Amino acid sequence: MEAKPISDFPQHLTWEEIKIHNGRGQSQQQWLVIDRNVYDVSTFSKQHPGGSRVISHYAGQDATDAFVAFHNDKALVRKYLKSLLIGELAPDQPSFESNKKKSLLEDFRELRCTVEKMGLLKPNYTFFFMIFLHLLVLDAASWLMIWYFGISLVPFLVGMAFFTIAQIQMGWFQHDLGHCSVFRKPKWNHLLQIIVINILKGLPASWWNHLHNQHHAKPNCFRKDPDLNMHPLLFSLGKTLSVEVSKQIVKKSKLCHKRFKDRKL
Structure with missing residues (x-):
């Protein structure tokens, strides 16, 4: 699918339109979503203080939780984001991709909110x-x-x-x-x-x-997490075993998620 010029896109965008702007294939543009706003970071990624790869890993995806986790002064960062804004998700579109589990995201955000309220992120x-x-x-x-x-x-x-x-x-x-x-x-x-x-x-x-x-x-995404990518070099694990390690970590994460929900009930 050939990418259209940004000016041709309506203000309201769908996930189908956003997903193709992942920096790969025919479209070299990189779009990402933060709090339902859509940003074109194609050029900005090269000047991104955290590195171009960090921001490009979320091209074509929702980056809301990563944005919250990585930036302390969010008000300052949002000022820079204004010039990159190209639209927003259409009202009938969910706030995140279809392959993400809503209950897991909600539990994660609730846990983070609890941790912040308890003051566990304040340094001694x-x-x-x-x-x-x-x-x-x-x-x-x-x-x-x-x-x-x-x-x-x-x-x-x-x-x-x-x-x-x-x-x-x-x-x-x-x-x-x-x-x-x-x-x-x-x-x-x-x-x-x-x-x-x-x-x-x-x-x-x-x-x-x-x-x-x-x-x-x-974390634990093969080809995106350097800790996994270095396995073949440092530990002779190879791609197959690296993927298996990732699967085991995902299983443990799901088990922790289940235990967390059981405690809430």
Whole structure:
């Protein structure tokens, strides 16, 4: 089906029209839906702060929940979205694709609302300060151990233990910073993340964010979740076993969903 110029489309759009604008096939355009509004992100995806792949993974789909999860200052982001608006879903169209289960979406959104009301997403600054402080102490202690006691077996093993623990903990700390879960403003999260992962660990923050954002945008989706795509390279799982792993995770998710509904009843 050949894509029509955007100007030829009516203000009210159907899912059939939206699905073909997924960036693949004859149509290279990328449309997505947020709160029933339809946006053309074909050009914007290249300037998207979270990376072009994250936003393109939702081309031709509803991205409402991903939008809520990924953006802290939603009012600011919506200002940028205004220029990308091309229409809205027709009144007779559902708010999401037909292959999505309404009850599952409703339960997920109710759970997220409950978590927010309970304050579970609010960071504890004292906790994160102590985490960062003990990382610096462990890292410094590992080098001081070698410098003061030399490279004999016992000091080397103790220093290696300090260094290994510090490096592993740094990985999890920069993970929280990458999710912008420590400070209110993203720029402070990104700045400290660069210090932790770039300087203390020697890895690029941009590389980690590029892969991890995709993982949370499309978790456990083969060809879209880098964690699954790396299986053949890192663990020799191959495509078949990667797909089987995904199926098992989906089964567990459905079981958790059933238990959650049983508790509500």
